[in-house]
Each structure stands twice: as structure tokens, then as C-alpha cells.
Amino acid sequence: MSSAWLLPEHIADVLPSQARRIEELRRDMLDMARSYGCELVMPPLLEHLDSLLSGTGRELDLKTFKLVDQLSGRSLGLRADTTPQVARIDAHLLNRAGVTRLCYCGPVLHTRPDGLHATREPLQFGVEIYGHAGLEADLEVQELALDALRRAGLSDVAIDLGDARLVQGVLGELRPPAETLAAIVSALAAKDPVALTAASDGLPAETMAGLHALLGLYGGTEVLVQARERLPRNAVVTAALDDLQWLASHLQQVHPEVALGFDLADLRGYAYYSGVRFAIYAAGSSDAVLRGGRYDEVGAVFGRRRPAVGFSLDLKALVQLSPATPLRAAVRAPWGEDAGLRAAIRRLREQGETVVCVLPGHEHEGDEFDCDRELVRIESQWVLRAL
Numbered sequence: 001m002s003s004a005w006l007l008p009e010h011i012a013d014v015l016p017s018q019a020r021r022i023e024e025l026r027r028d029m030l031d032m033a034r035s036y037g038c039e040l041v042m043p044p045l046l047e048h049l050d051s052l053l054s055g056t057g058r059e060l061d062l063k064t065f066k067l068v069d070q071l072s073g074r075s076l077g078l079r080a081d082t083t084p085q086v087a088r089i090d091a092h093l094l095n096r097a098g099v100t101r102l103c104y105c106g107p108v109l110h111t112r113p114d115g116l117h118a119t120r121e122p123l124q125f126g127v128e129i130y131g132h133a134g135l136e137a138d139l140e141v142q143e144l145a146l147d148a149l150r151r152a153g154l155s156d157v158a159i160d161l162g163d164a165r166l167v168q169g170v171l172g173e174l175r176p177p178a179e180t181l182a183a184i185v186s187a188l189a190a191k192d193p194v195a196l197t198a199a200s201d202g203l204p205a206e207t208m209a210g211l212h213a214l215l216g217l218y219g220g221t222e223v224l225v226q227a228r229e230r231l232p233r234n235a236v237v238t239a240a241l242d243d244l245q246w247l248a249s250h251l252q253q254v255h256p257e258v259a260l261g262f263d264l265a266d267l268r269g270y271a272y273y274s275g276v277r278f279a280i281y282a283a284g285s286s287d288a289v290l291r292g293g294r295y296d297e298v299g300a301v302f303g304r305r306r307p308a309v310g311f312s313l314d315l316k317a318l319v320q321l322s323p324a325t326p327l328r329a330a331v332r333a334p335w336g337e338d339a340g341l342r343a344a345i346r347r348l349r350e351q352g353e354t355v356v357c358v359l360p361g362h363e364h365e366g367d368e369f370d371c372d373r374e375l376v377r378i379e380s381q382w383v384l385r386a387l
Contacts, residue, residue, distance in 0.1 A: 010113040010120040014316070021319050022123065026105050028151050029125050029315070036144050038103035038127055043085035045107065049075040054084055054301035059269075063110045078109045082124055083272070083298060083310065090130045091304035099131040105315070115287065119316055126312030130299070133307035135243055138276050138294060139250050145280060145290055145311045146255055152322040156283035158259035159251065160218075161244050162266050164273035164293070166227075169236035170210035174203065184211065188265040191215055206232070217264040221248060227264060243276055272298065278311075284321050289313060327370035330354040331384065334375070344375060344382035 007013070014022065030040060053061050063080040079085060082104050090100055105125040113120050127144055129137045142159065149157055167185065176184070183199035193215055200208045213230040217223050224245055231237050248260055266279065269291065277293030292311025299306045333345055335357045348355050356369050373384045 008120075010118065012119060018319065021322070021325060022315055024325060025152060025315055025319055025322065026123070026125065029148055030103060030105060032147055032151055033103035033127055033144065036101065036127075036140070038101040041086060041089055041102050041104050042106065043079070043082055043089065043104065045109075046076055046078055047085065049077040051088060052077040052079055052084055063112065065109050065111055080108055080110050081312070082106065082108060082126060083128065083295070083312065086126070086128050086310075087130075087299040087306075087308065088302050090128070090306065090308075091299045091302035095304070096131070099129065099137075101127070101129050103127045119314075121316075122314035123316050124312050125315050126310055128308060128310035130306045130308050133296070135246055135276075137307070137309050138243075139247060141292060141309050141311055142247070142251065142278060143254060145278075145292060145313075146258060148313070149280060149282060149290065149318075152318055154282040154289070154318075154321055156259075158261060158281045160261045160263045160266065160279045160281070160288075161247060161276065162262065162264050162278070163240035163244055163276050164267065165236050165240040165275060166214065166231065166264055167211075167267065169234055169240060170214065170232055171203075171207060172232065172234065174207060176203070185267045188214055189267050191265060214265045218262060218266075220261055223262040223264065224248070240275070247276060269293070275309075282321055285317075289318060289321065328354060329372045330356055330369040332371040332374040332387070333357050335359050338377075338382075340380075341375070341377070341382050348375075348384075 034040070049064070049066060052064060060080055065078040065080075067076050067078075068074070069076045086102055086104060090096075090102065094100060103126065105123065108122055108124045110120045110122070125148075127141060129141055146157065146159070167188070180199060184196065187193075187196035187199050188211070193212060196211060196215065197208070200211055203211075210230075210232050213227075217227050217230070224241055227237075227241055231241075244262065248262075251258065251260055263279075266277075267273075268279075269277065272295045273293045274296045275294035278291070279288035280290040281287075282289050290311055290313040292309070294307075294309040296307050297305065298308055331348060331353050333341070333355050336342075345355050345357065354369060355375070356371060372387055374387055375382055376385050377383075378385075
């Protein structure tokens, strides 16, 4: 039996009903981002590998499909994340002095899925704000993210806050090898005390105590009080906790309906983030539907270190959680060569109506269009009649 119709694992076609919902959501998201002043960019799917992976860490390297360019002989990559590309656009092509707000929406490819039922071809929507180092930009991005999920119809939304600087603050002046730091971050993200002990073996006792304290620092606003008591008292830790407190108080004022929490050991994407990071959860999802934060170093490799904060999400995953939208009403029309019929159909389509012509022999077939009216001929005139 031929298997030519089979697709690779965790790669799937998007069929009409779901494709319609994804496209409607994509348009809504881009319009919402534009209402915040974001400009749309469309980076290429394929880039030189050294540009794609600049400053992103080993995790993204392992996710990236690689190939050789037959024109130049250089290594190319199929993007696994759009953020480095947008940073390149901001640094080199736009090169603006002030604040730049950018948004994007396009496919990315992963060598391995993020979960058991995850796709390897997410449709990534994201927003980035460049040029402002203050918390005002962080707050704007978080509000925009919450608005995006509200537009998608998600309920029982909760946001978790953390800060990448806390690990730096706990380590203090220590500079462990990259492999050791990666193992520490991985153990913290997995909340694995045994792995954390092994990864931090040889570090001073007070440092190990601070790292283990991070494992238990998750919950409500009381976490910030506990963190000030249990973590080292230095400028880095204090600044991170102060920033989290400021953001929490402002989010509670603007979005009292959103559950607010903290997870100071959640360091996924640590190689990106340089400050506050956040994850948003919704009813029906076992993992975050959206992640973001501050990554001021992302543009440094392109020769222009700029303050940067943003978020991204997968529209394919998001549409699985959003409630079904009603079908848009359509008009059913007969197929015919009558000039009046063809003019009536054209006029309706110009007015924004969906007109489905029933081809000869297919009068009893159905599709996903909800035809609530039909075009009929009455006394030599083609008119709309309710079905």
C-alpha cells in the first residue's frame, strides 16, 4: 500500500474548519497588536544559521533544522523562533533611535515537538517592544498578552511572574562554567532538588541554600515576602523583587479578574531572558499558552544592544482552547449563464457577502458555509430569500 499521503510525525494538514478559525484569530490578533501601535514585519523562514542562533543558547540550537545552501555553501537554518530575526530587523534594517513596537505571525519549525500532542510546525504570533528599559514596556507587553488571550475567548486566565536575574543574584560573584549553569537552570525549571544538588556540587553552602530556596518560591504574593527573607540580600536580588512587586501591583489594578502568581524557579528560556519573565495559563491547558519577558541582550550580537521585551504564542495551540466561533452567514445561488444572475452574484460579493454557487449535480451537498439565504429569480429579478 502506498504511503505517499502520510506526513512526518507531529506534522499535520490544517483542514477547512480549523483553518478558518486560525485565520480569523490571526487577523484579530494582528489588528489588536496594531491598536497598540505595533508594526507588522515578515522575516524569512530561512536564514544563515549563525544569525538565527545568535545569543539564543543550546535549547534553540537543538530545535533548529539545518541544511547547506547550494548557492553559497554556508549553513542555513529553518527558524525555530522568530525573536532573533525581529531583533536583527530592529538593529540593522530599521535602526531607529526611539521606541519601536513590532509584531509578526508566521510558521516556525522544530526538530522535536515540545509535548506529546504538540506540532512541530507552530504558527507563532508575537510582539516585541524595543528601546525602553523601564517597567512601563514590560507592563504594556503583559497587558497586550492578556488582551490577546481575551480576544481568543479564553477564560480563567492566570499569569505567573519570575525574573532571570534571581539566579544571577544568588550566584553573586560566582561564574560557574556554562555546562554547570545550564544544569542548574534545568534542575530549577524541573523543580528537581536531587538534580539541583548534583548540578551545584562544589558551590559555597550559602549559594546552594539560595538555589534550593528558589525551588519552593512559588505561589501568591506572599512569595515575594518569603523571597526577601530567604534569598541573599544584594542589589541584583532586591532589584528583581522590586520590579516584580511593581508589576504585580499594577496588573492587579488593571486586571483584577486575572489570577496572579509567582514561580521564581521557572527559568525556561533562560538563555533569552535578562529580567522579568512571565507565563500565562488558561483553563483547559496543562502548559503555558503564552510566554514572554525581557531580553535586553538579544540584539547585542547584531551590534546594537537595545532594551527589548515581548512575548510569543502558538495560534494552532491557542485555537484548540478557544471556543468555537459561529459560521458566517452565506448566500446560496444557482449556477447559470444568465447575465442578471451573474451580475447579482458579483454585486453581493462586492458588498462583502459570501456567495456559494451550487454547481450542476451538487444541489444536495453540504459544506461548512452556513447559507441562511438563497438567490432566487422572482418576476425576472434576482432577489435574496431567507432559507
